Amino acid sequence: MLKGVTVKVSEMDFLGIKCHLFLFVFINSVFISEQTKVEVLLDMRAARGELGWLTSPYSDGWEIVQRVVNGSQLYTYSVCKVEGGDQDNWLRTTFIQRAPAATRVFVELGFIVRDCNSFEGASLTCKETFNLHYAESDADVGTSFHKTQFRKVATIAPDEITAGAEVQVNTETRTVGPLSQKGFYLAFQDIGACIALLSFRVYYKVCPATVQSLASFPETVASGGAGNGESQALREVTGTCVENAVSQEQPRIYCTVDGEWAVPVGHCQCRAGFEPAAEACRECRAGFFKESVSSEQCEPCPVNTEQSAAGSLSCQCKEGFYRAPKEPQTAACTAPPSPPLNLVAMTIPTSAGKLQLSWGPPADTGGRDDITYSVACERCERAACLPCGEKVRFEPGASDLPVPRVGVSGLEPLLNYTFTVEAHSGVSQLSDRQSTASVTAALQYTDPPKVTSMRVDKQGSTSLVLSWTISQRALPQNTRYELMYRKKEKDSEKDVTTYTVLVLEKNSVQISDLAPATAYLFRVQAQNPVGGSGTYSDEFKFETLPEESKTPGNTAVIVGAAAGGGAMLFLVVVVLLIRKRKRNPTARQGVEDTYFSNSEQLKPLKTYVDPHTYEDPNIAVMKFASEIHPSHITKQKVIGAGEFGEVYRGALKAPGRKEVAVAVKTLKPGYTEKQRQDFLSEASIMGQFCHQNIIRLEGVVTKYKHAMIVTEYMENGAxxxxxxxxxxxxxxxxxxxxxxxxxxxxxxxxxxxxxxxxxxxxxxxxxxxxxxxxxxxxxxxxxxxxxxxxxxxxxxxxxxxxxxxxxxxxxxxxxxxxxxxxxxxxxxxxxxxxxxxxxxxxxxxxKAINEAFRLxxxxxxxxxxxxxxxxxxxxxxxxxxxxxxxxxxxxxxxxxxxxxKTIADFDPRVSIRLPSTSGSDGSPFRSVSEWLESIKMSQYSENFTCAGVVTMEQVLQMKNEDIRNIGVRLPGHLKRIAYSILGLKDQTSTLSVFAV
Known part of the structure; x- marks a missing residue:
């Protein structure tokens, strides 16, 4: 798309500028770069004849200029009424037939705008913009022209203004729609500018037939259609999968308003045995396969598999090789492992009944790395071997061992144990191959460890209940204990060694018939089943109780203490609850509380700083806004006019960040310092806010001649x-x-x-x-x-x-x-x-508000x-x-x-305020067009005329179906017209708004 073409030529006095050859250069080059497929509805360059466009006023507005360039007839329209002010010059096209599927069209303009400063004495009334309008119709109305039928599309502002001998040609493209009737007119409104319209083309775009992601889509007219923000520029198109391709859902794609395909949904995928190639699905070659529906390419058969035929879904394993049940066909075929190597059993000297098994990994893993091991145990006595049972334990376990070792405990001495270790992998269960190794081991009895401690479990005047513990070393079954005890004489000289000896089967004993209030000395040793004895323990001294002594009765004391503690806890809880209720008055609120809170509640700390409190406002700008270098900003198009200057859509490309769309507010030339400070104060305010529903400030330009405020770009505008x-x-x-x-x-x-x-x-x-x-x-x-x-x-x-x-x-x-x-x-x-x-x-x-009236x-x-x-x-x-x-x-x-779902009462007479455009005496509307204009539906005037509804009496007889039949299809417009007719039927001489 050309922007601001500059040409130096002569031979034609056009708007006071010599320009002849540039028309040919511009018109023959402006559309060459267009590559999107388009369907042209009207082309000013291709017409090569009288266009038949209407002007208003007829003789004192737009003028048509005809020139022959290189043997071709060229027409241009121009207007240059910059003096006097209050200009309203209209130029309307002929009737443009709309393609049924084209609900939005593009209008492409090539034009020149003269610099207002080049007109002496007219700079105050001169303008540098003009307006584009459109009106829909189901029929060509010929020379009938009413301004009220037209809706504004946009204000057209030049990117480059022609000031001297160099002619600055601008190209702008605008979108018109949504369109629903058979055709439409376009009109240009001049309000006091010096303009030359060089080229004009109306077209719509077409998304060409395509195959994407193995789905075929037909040629489709690009159109936005009605809808909310995200979908208004997209048209959904369904497609079909190519041969040998399938999709779980109907393939869809969207045709954008620019004639491009976007956002494919429900991609097609090639069937099993086929792969994508050049937007088609072809059969897998021999030696390749594909096992499922996907967009992947066929894969070569993995190792240890047979050669596959063309179009294969899998490759079969060679004999002796397997795949695990959950492995895909893409996995290589593998074999079970060989037996473990070097299986040995080692006893643990410090632990009775334990040994350690260890072995080496298999010599052949079968090509797998998921090797695990399991251990089995048999106990052999004489010629019979039986499973070891639950008494023998394995640490960390007997199966799924990831490492080549395991600890065994719970073994009995003098018995033969046979341990079998088997190696496993993911395919072991599919083969008869043996992967086991065995070893036999026997444990010998060792002297039991020394008893380390003894305690009194129960104490009486004539009896003691004792128990003891032994060191951490495990004991074999049938271990016995020998207990020796004697009375400790009070006179040490008479302390002789006279022991009572007991042989016990467990590590506890109750000794009776002792003397009251007497000390006894005890020692014990452990013995193994074959007679081996450990070392005696040290002597432990315990005393019997006196005969009159009784266990203190603590029950009453405990109950009393518990009752006192409970009462104290209750008092503490009551006091805390009372204090909390005093501190939290909202706790007293009941079910009658509404969503509307107390306005006296505490507010958060004030964080906003008024930039007007700064003695130097520039300091506030530096503190709250980031400075942007103007070279990082690209101004693209005028989108509005602010209090201080124009507002542009643009792009911001800061170092280290991707390019983002922005809105650029500019300060018009000739500003005062106060205007500059007021302009930048808004940035000082915005820079303090950070919220998803507050417009975001990107930064400011203050250190250069042209001050700017840069904010995020909001695509849908106000x-x-x-x-x-x-x-x-x-x-x-x-x-x-x-x-x-x-x-x-x-x-x-x-x-x-x-x-x-x-x-x-x-x-x-x-x-x-x-x-x-x-x-x-x-x-x-x-x-x-x-x-x-x-x-x-x-x-x-x-x-x-x-x-x-x-x-x-x-x-x-x-x-x-x-x-x-x-x-x-x-x-x-x-x-x-x-x-x-x-x-x-x-x-x-x-007045209405003060009298308590509300909308x-x-x-x-x-x-x-x-x-x-x-x-x-x-x-x-x-x-x-x-x-x-x-x-x-x-x-x-x-x-x-x-x-x-519950709808508030509605009075159409009040909401539409029908008397607003009627006669001063409140009389009924004088015409259908006057009524439609009052409810902002004047775009349907032609519909009513073509349907023969030309009087208000006929309007009052219309029903919803009649309104729909004349071409009013938008739900909101249909309701507005229907409610207005309802209000007209009940209209009184005066209407007002509801009172609260």
């Missing part, structure tokens, strides 16, 4: 215009989701003690993902730290229709006044961008949502909900969609 363009296309649930995002952003601002002051749908931007973000902080100010939490303005304009009554009357703004504005935004959203209070003057709006519920508005609006519009600001309450309530609606 919310009010977006809603008007998609009237009736979204459900209440989707609209509540938008409101939830706006409320979330306002809650964030409110939590920072920040007042917006200009909250309206026009200041909400929406991106391609349908996320709404609060923007435009030109009127915003921080809350002061006074008790009222207000900010008193020093003057300036106030948006009356969106402003709370206390802010209008006293110029005091709070977060509660922002809540009032949010209620108006809710009404705008549910009314699809309708203007609040319609055409009432600001004075009438203020009525919009058409199809859920009752619960309208009740929330009325809460936001309460006269007493202290009773309005805060933004935290609003977020919670909207979340509740989104969690329970059934709460949105």
């Amino acid at each position: 919310l009010d215009k977006y809603l008007r363009d998609h009237d009736g296309e979204m459900t209440s649930y989707q609209l509540v989701g938008m409101l939830r995002g706006i409320a979330g952003g306002m809650k964030y601002l409110s939590d920072m003690s920040y007042v917006h002051r200009d909250l309206a749908a026009r200041n909400i931007l929406i991106n391609s993902s349908m996320v709404c973000k609060v923007s435009d902080f030109g009127l915003s100010r921080v809350l002061e730290d006074d008790q009222e939490g207000t900010y008193t303005t020093s003057g300036g304009k106030i948006p009356i229709r969106w402003t709370a009554p206390e802010a209008i009357a006293y110029r005091k703004f709070t977060s509660a006044s922002d809540v009032w504005s949010f209620g108006i935004v809710m009404w705008e959203v549910m009314a699809f961008g309708e203007r609040p209070y319609w055409d009432m003057s600001n004075h009438e709006v203020m 009525p519920a919009p058409m199809d508005c859920p009752s619960a949502l309208y009740q929330l609006m009325l809460r936001c519009w309460l006269q007493d600001r202290s009773k309005r909900p805060c933004f935290n309450d609003i977020v919670n309530l909207l979340d509740k609606f989104l969690r329970s969609p059934d709460s949105l």
Whole structure:
């Protein structure tokens, strides 16, 4: 696409500039780079004859210029009425037939715009832009031309302005739609510029027939169709899989508005035995295979397999080789392992009844690395061998051993044990190959260890119950103990060695017939079953109790202590509960509490800093905004005009970051220092915010001649215009989701003690993902730290229709006044961008509000949502909900969609305000076109005329089916016209808005 073609030539005085050859150069090159397949509906260059376009006014507006260049007839249109101001010059095309499937078309313009500074004395009235409009029709209306039938598409601004001898040719492309009727007209409106229209082409794009991901898709007209943000530029197309390919779901792809295929869904895959090749599926070659449906290539047969035939699904293993049950056909075939090597059994000297088995890995693993081992045990006595049973234990286990060793315990001495170790792999169960090794081992008895401790388990006046422990070493079965004890004489000289000896089968004993209050000495040794004895233990001294002694009765003491402790604990708990209730007054709230919280609750710490408090505002900009070098910014197209200059769509490519789309606000030349500071103060404000529903500041340009503010780019623009363009296309649930995002952003601002002051749908931007973000902080100010939490303005304009009554009357703004504005935004959203209070003057709006009148519920508005609006519009600001309450309530609606099903009462006479364009005496509408214009449906004037509905009496007889039959198909437009007719039938002489 050409941008700003510059040509130096002569021979033709065109708009005061010599330019002849450049027309031929431009017209013959501007469309050469177009590679997308297009279908042209109208081409100014290809017409080669009188175009027959209408001009208004007929003799004092646009002019047609005819020239012959290289034997070709070329036509251009020009207008240059830059003096006098208030220009309104129209140029309308002939009727353009629409292809049935083309619901959106592209308009490509080549034009020149003269620099207003080149006209002496006319710089104040001169303009450098013009407007593009369109109107739909089911029939060619010939020379009939009505401005009110046209809808604006865009304001066309040049990228390059012609100032001297060098002619700057601009090319712009705009999209027109959605289109639903048989054809349409395009019109150019000049409001005081010096313009030459050199080329003009209307076309739609076509996605060519294609095969993608093994799916075949037919040629399709590129069109957006109606829908919400993400899907409006896509057309879904279904396809079919190529031969020998299948898909689990119907293959689909989307044809974009640019004539390109995008986002394929449900890819086709080649069947088993076939592989993709050049958008087709071909048979696997011999020696290759593919076992399942996929987009993968055929694979060569793995090792140890037989050669496969063409189109094979698998490769068979050679004899003696196998695949594990869960292994895919792509796995190599393997064999079971050979037996383990060098199996040995080693006794553990310090542990009785234990030994250690160890072995080496198999010499042949069969090509596998999942080798494990299992151990089996048999106990042999004389000629009989039996399984060892549960008494013999293996550490860490008897099977699935990953390492070549295992510990064995619980063995008895003097018996032969045979241990068999088997190696396993994933294919062992598929083969008869033996992979075992065996070893036989026997344990000998050793002297038992020494008893290390003895204790009294029960003590009496004539008896003692004793038990003892032995060292950690395990003991064989049938171990016995020899206990010796004697009385300890009080006179050491008489302390003789007179022992009583007991042989015991276990490590505990009860000894009776002892003397009361007497000390005894005990020692013990362990003996193995074949008579071997361990070392005697040291002597342990224990005494019997006196005969009169009794065990102290502690029960009463324990019960008393427990009762006292319980009473004390109860008192502590009661005191803590009372203190907690005093500290937390909200604990006293009952079920009557609503979503609307106490406005006196503590607010978070104030974190916002007003840049106007800085003595040098430039310091605030440096502190809160990042500086961007202008070379990193590319301005692409004018998308609007701000208070200080134009707004561009552009691209930001910062070092180390990928390129992102941005919006660039510029400061027009000739600014004062105060204007520059006011311009950059908005960046100082935005730079302090970081929230998904607040417009994001990318940075600023302040150190160069042209100051700029760079923010994220919101593809769908202002919310009010977006809603008007998609009237009736979204459900209440989707609209509540938008409101939830706006409320979330306002809650964030409110939590920072920040007042917006200009909250309206026009200041909400929406991106391609349908996320709404609060923007435009030109009127915003921080809350002061006074008790009222207000900010008193020093003057300036106030948006009356969106402003709370206390802010209008006293110029005091709070977060509660922002809540009032949010209620108006809710009404705008549910009314699809309708203007609040319609055409009432600001004075009438203020008077109605002060008399307690409020806006009525919009058409199809859920009752619960309208009740929330009325809460936001309460006269007493202290009773309005805060933004935290609003977020919670909207979340509740989104969690329970059934709460949105009840619709608020609707009066079409009030909502549409029918008398607004009627006679001053309130008489009925004089014509159908006047009525349609009053309800902003003038684009259907031609439909009513072609259907023969030309009087208001005929309008009053129409039903919904009649409206649909004349070509009104959009649900929102159908409802608006139907409700208006209903209101006309009941119309009274005066109408007003609902009272609360």
